[in-house]
Amino acid sequence: MTPKAVLVAKYLLGTRGSALAMAQSGMAGQRVAQAGGFEVELVTVKTEGDVLTGPLSQMGGTGVFAATLRTRVLDGTVDFAVHSLKDLPTAQAEGLSIAAIPEREDPRDALCARDNLTLSQLPEGARVGTGSPRRAAQLLAARPDLTIVDIRGNVGTRLARVAGLEKYGVNGHGIYGTKTMATATGDCDAVILAASGLKRLGLEKVITEYLDPLTFLPAPGQGALALETRSLEIAATESAEPSALAAALMALDHLETRMAVTAERALLRRLEAGCAAPVGTYARVEEGILVLDAVAAHPDGSTVLRQSASADELTVEVAELLGIRLADNLLENGAAELTGLTL
Structure with missing residues (x-):
């Protein structure tokens, strides 16, 4: 008896065109293809964040890179998208679902400095580049003498400032190449970048110091990816199972990571904060306990409010409540006034 031919489906994965987006989309797409036994083709989508200039916090903040990708998923141009979770707004988009959050990469911030210097070794008045108010506030809290330089651009552009x-x-030169030169190069003593992005690009060697996430708290969701598709792909009914794509995506979901980032994003949502707010948070499971730390700081780093909370029930629902509870504690202790948030 001759076996039936098996038709291999092909799904389209929308991605930004930056080297980092292509790298992480390529890795995620390969894993999805392996899980589902089908092909995945990358489709480059130019987003609003790729063409606007100026500080990210003034360009619409969190979500500026994701909005166009989400539209392309919703209209069926592509079947799913891979986002850096910290770039996604905390409110879920109607008609879309985050089908998978794979195991988190390194959540830490990384210092990339001239002459292999660490943060403590930077000279007085050193120029440190970052476009993140969260990073700037924590840097100034640790080293009030530093000069913060507001920068943006892809990884190569930022590294070129050092x-x-x-x-x-x-x-075309070095390990990482960009399409255009940075407006300024070599004008900073150091920059702060996410360790996860550098690792995904194979650029660990430019890191001169990993910043302890318990003292220099990362952005909510930093290091994690979100694999997003249309909600209808996931919904199972009495007559239909989730699609082959949804099943492959969900196979990559990592529960411990999902709980951690759920707590972090719930805190951010409760504070009604975005990338323009000097707020950091970091959750992890330690000996069966979900622990969540958070920091809210004055933009100049002069005052820092740190708090933590924990839960011993390891579910996504409890993680959500944990983030809300810690956010409420921060608000009761003046976080809104401290950070300049308006609630």
Whole structure:
């Protein structure tokens, strides 16, 4: 008896065109293809954040890179998208579902400095580049003497701002190439970037210090990816199971990571804060306990409010409540006034 031919489906994965987005979408897409036994093709989508200029916190903040990708998923141009979770608004988009949050990459922030310097070794008045108010506030809290330089751009552009690392901003040279040179190069003593992005690009060697996430708290969801598709793909009814794509996506979901980032994002949502707010948070499971730390700081780093909370029931629902509870504690202790949030 001749076996029936098996038709291999192909699904389209929408991605931004930056080297980091392509790298993480490529890795995630490969895992989805392996889980589902089908093909995944990357489709480059230019987003609003790729064409606007200026500080990210003034460009619409969290979500500016994700909005166009989400539209392409909703209209069926692509079947799913891979986002850096910290780039997604905390409110779920109607008609879309985060089908999977794979195991988190390194959540830490990383210092990339000239001459292999650490944060404590930077000279007085050193120029440190970052476009994140959260990073700037925590840097100034640790080193009030530093000069913060507001920067944006892709990884190569930012690395090129560091004296001695200019080659990373030149197309075709070094490990990382960008399409255009940074407006300024070599004008900073250091920059702060997410360790996860550097690792996904194979750029660990430019990291001169990993910043302890318990003292220098990362952004909610930092290091985690969100694999998002249309909600109808996931919904199972009495007559239909989730689609082959949804089943493959859900197979990559990592419960411990989902609980951690759920707590972090619930805190951010309760504070009604975005990337323009100097707020950091970090959750993890320690010996069967979900622990959540948070920091709210004055933008100049002069005052810092730190609090933590924990839960011994490991469910996504409890993680959500944990984040809300800790956010309420922060608000009761003046976090809104401290950070400049308006509630």
